[in-house]
Amino acid sequence: MTRKVLLLITMATLLAGCKNEHRKSEERQVEIPEVIENIKPAELIEFGYNLNEFAVVRDTVKAGDSFGEILVRNNITYPKVFEIAEKTKDTFDIRKLQIGKPYTLLCTKDSLKTPKCFIYQPNKIDYYVVDFADSIKAYKSRKPVKLVRKEASGVITSTLSEAIINYGMDYQVANDLADIYAWTIDFFRLQQGDRFKVIYEERYIDDTIYAGMNQIKMAYFEHSGKPFYAFNFVTDSVKGINDYYDEEANTLRRAFLRAPLKFSRISSRFSGRRFHPVQKRWKAHKGTDYAAPRGTPIMATANGTVIKSGYTSGNGKYVKIRHNNIYETQYLHMSKRAVKVGEFVKQGDIIGYVGSTGLATGPHVCYRFWKHGVQVDPYRQDLPSADPIKPELKEIFLEYIKPLKEQLDSVPFKSIEEPKEEIEQLEIITELNQENVTSK
Known part of the structure; x- marks a missing residue:
């Protein structure tokens, strides 16, 4: 075979190879349609509901708000509000909404955003669910703690x-x-x-x-x-x-608390002779005075029955409790009384609030203690366990x-x-x- 023929064969081979490579390159450049998968958003579960399925409205109870006002404001009719309230009253008392507490409305995701569920949180853990999407139901639950x-x-x-x-x-x-x-x-x-x-x-x-x-x-x-x-x-x-x-x-x-207030200070102790700050004379002080801010809760120091709840010019608003046939206690100068005669109270129950009614120069409670009908200093008593x-x-x-x-x-x-x-x-x-x- 001549040198010229060999050269022609070599060139033909090279051209064929180039064409094949070009064809493969074109094949590689053909765009492959991208397959897009419909990925659902992750479930956002709260209060037992997937919140992704609703238009979620969060707010807090404002002054003047009521359960009815909140729902009517969000396109629920008055007759429907009445029906919801009646059917859930044994579980959820609509009158107890507190200002500042959060609530959540789960609404439809259309343009109307019609509420289907009302959730109220009286504290960080507990919550009430009023569901009226289909039938009307209500329940109380709590977040995992x-x-x-x-x-x-x-x-x-x-x-x-x-x-x-x-x-x-x-x-x-x-x-x-x-x-x-x-x-x-x-x-x-x-x-x-x-x-x-x-x-x-x-x-x-x-x-x-x-x-x-x-x-x-x-x-x-x-x-x-x-x-x-x-x-x-x-x-x-x-x-x-x-x-x-x-x-x-x-x-x-012990059968008696040491004091009728949790935190305060003793401003005057039981004494046979004390200069009275109002009457401006020396006299016996048969009680223990606890100074505290006005409105501080006053507690019953032991179980007993209220035998007096009234007002006198000296005592101001006061409460007296009989605990048994030996002990009685009295609480003077209240701003407000919280119990009536005949009520049975337990140790620690709030019976009134600190004030300065009667002969008092400032807010305090005068705590008086009787043993066998005689006023005594409770701090000197060996109180029963x-x-x-x-x-x-x-x-x-x-x-x-x-x-x-x-x-x-x-x-x-x-x-x-x-x-x-x-x-x-x-x-x-x-x-x-x-x-x-x-x-x-």
Whole structure:
């Protein structure tokens, strides 16, 4: 084969190869139609509903708002509002909407945005659902809550409430400690250097939203160098009855509270001779005065029956309670009375509010205490204890608190100089949920 023929064959081969590559390139450049998948948005579940299916309206109850006004404003007729209210009244009282509380309307996604469901939240956890999409129904439910157990300690420099705030705790801890020790510690006589430890539970929604304190599980309070332990113990699991007992199974409660107010100050004590600030003369003062802001709730210091609820020029508005055939108490200078003669009141019930009616120079309550018909100083009385723990539960209780006492004793006291360190989180305890209760 000649050199010329070989050259022609080689060129033909190269041209054929180029054409094939060009054809493949064209094939590669052909656009392939993109397949677009219809991806549904992730479900947004709240209050048991998928919110993506509704036009959601969120607002808070304003002054002048009512259940009817809110629905009518959102295109629900008055007859329909009346029907909804009537059929759900056993579960949801439409009169109890509070200003500032949030509500949610789940509406149709068309141009009318007609409400199909009304959800009201009286607090961060509980909520009421009034569903009128098809049939009308209502129920109360609650958001899932996690209980987180925490431990903290503090030293008193002035008051318990100030110490609680300075150490970064929920103010409710102070209220609950005052309730637990109300019968055994005089919080009006706390001393600088008194100290405390507490292990308690806090509630969280969705792991991060703080929903308030749940319960103090155990506490230690050292007052005037004397220790006071408190352990919460369930004495009746069927009825859900629990109380606080010390390390020897003695109840911390007494038949009488130490004072008719939670937090205040004693402005005048029981005395056989005191200069009266209004009458400007020396006379006996057979009561204990607690100064407090006007409107502060006044509590019954023990169970009993109201035998007087009235007004005199000296006492102002007052209430008197007979507790048994030995003890009676009286509460003077109220701005408003909250009970009537013949009512039975329990220890801690609000019976009135602090004022300055009668012979008073400023807002306070004069607390008077009778024993066998004679007025006495309650701080000098050996007040009776409440019912002790049942004998069959005592050994169970003592075994139950052994590890708890060790845990409480191991909590270190923070010094006064380091109050705002973060409170230690011990563990996530459990989740709470409540089954829906549907109205019939």
